[in-house]
Amino acid sequence: MSWTDERIDSLKRLWGDGLSASQIASQLGGVSRNAVIGKVHRLKLESRIKPPVETLKREALLEGAAMQAVAAAEVAPPAPPPLPRLVVSTPAPAAPAPLPRFVAPAIEMPEPDGSALGAVAEVQASAGVVEAAPATRNLTLIQLSERTCKWPLGDPLSDEFRFCGNHSRDASPYCAYHARLAFQPASERRRVR
DNA sequence: CCCTGATTCGC
DNA sequence: GCGAATCAGG
Numbered sequence: 001m002s003w004t005d006e007r008i009d010s011l012k013r014l015w016g017d018g019l020s021a022s023q024i025a026s027q028l029g030g031v032s033r034n035a036v037i038g039k040v041h042r043l044k045l046e047s048r049i050k051p052p053v054e055t056l057k058r059e060a061l062l063e064g065a066a067m068q069a070v071a072a073a074e075v076a077p078p079a080p081p082p083l084p085r086l087v088v089s090t091p092a093p094a095a096p097a098p099l100p101r102f103v104a105p106a107i108e109m110p111e112p113d114g115s116a117l118g119a120v121a122e123v124q125a126s127a128g129v130v131e132a133a134p135a136t137r138n139l140t141l142i143q144l145s146e147r148t149c150k151w152p153l154g155d156p157l158s159d160e161f162r163f164c165g166n167h168s169r170d171a172s173p174y175c176a177y178h179a180r181l182a183f184q185p186a187s188e189r190r191r192v193r
Numbered sequence: 194c195c196c197t198g199a200t201t202c203g204c
Numbered sequence: 205g206c207g208a209a210t211c212a213g214g
Contacts, residue, residue, distance in 0.1 A: 003206085020197065035207050037198060042205065046198095147195075167195090 001030030003039060015040055023142050134177050137165030149175035151182070 001007075007028055014024045021040070022033040031039075040046065136153060139162060144150055149164035150173045166175035174182050 022196080032207070033197090034209080037200095038205090038207050041199075145196085 001028075008039075008043070011036065011039060012043070012045060015045060019142065022145070026145075027142075134166060134175070136162070138162040139165030146171045149173070149178050151175070151178035 003011075010028060011024060014027065015036075019027075020033075021036040025031050025033040025036045028036070136151075137148075138153060139148060141163065143165065144163055147168055149166045149168045151164040153162045153164060154160050164175055164178055166177070168175050168179075172179055
């Protein structure tokens with residue numbers, strides 16, 4: 001895969017939105033996060049809106065950082081003009097986190113609706129499985145990685161839609177618990193559906 | 194360990 | 205120019 005003008009535009013947009021290099025790489029496809037970082041440097045589009053802290057706290061800081069930037073701009077009007085990207089970015093603090101612009105990947109997922117889950121519970125009960133559902137991390141799509149559980153939670157069309165996000169071993173699509181629900185042996189799947 | 198960006202350097 | 209390897213860090 002090469003850096004076409006189109007892909008470069010996407011890179012600039014995603015980087016400007018504050019997505020991490022790995023997130024950008026996964027969305028562009030065909031490139032590693034190193035490739036993204038390398039390209040970012042070559043394009044000289046460094047400097048995120050967040051000057052200090054590192055990435056993990058990015059999402060928590062987005063709202064606050066934007067408000068601080070606005071406040072700073074108001075307090076010091078005659079001072080040297082803020083960076084262009086700062087001016088462009090501050091007026092839109094409405095969205096706390098960038099929502100995915102892309103269609104959810106066509107991953108084979110079990111239906112999250114009540115009937116299926118009820119059936120699962122029924123199977124578990126009949127199979128003598130006594131296992132409480134673990135707490136979920138409730139990650140958004142862009143927060144998923146190869147090592148996070150992709151078990152869907154809630155309505156995919158809702159803003160509240162999340163994924164389990166617990167650790168998945170060996171790049172399995174699901175955590176240990178949800179893998180058991182998703183890949184039930186035929187012997188345990190009697191009467192489901 | 195998981196993740197982040199920064200840098201180097203052979204290609 | 206590209207990006208894997210590596211580094212430094214949360």
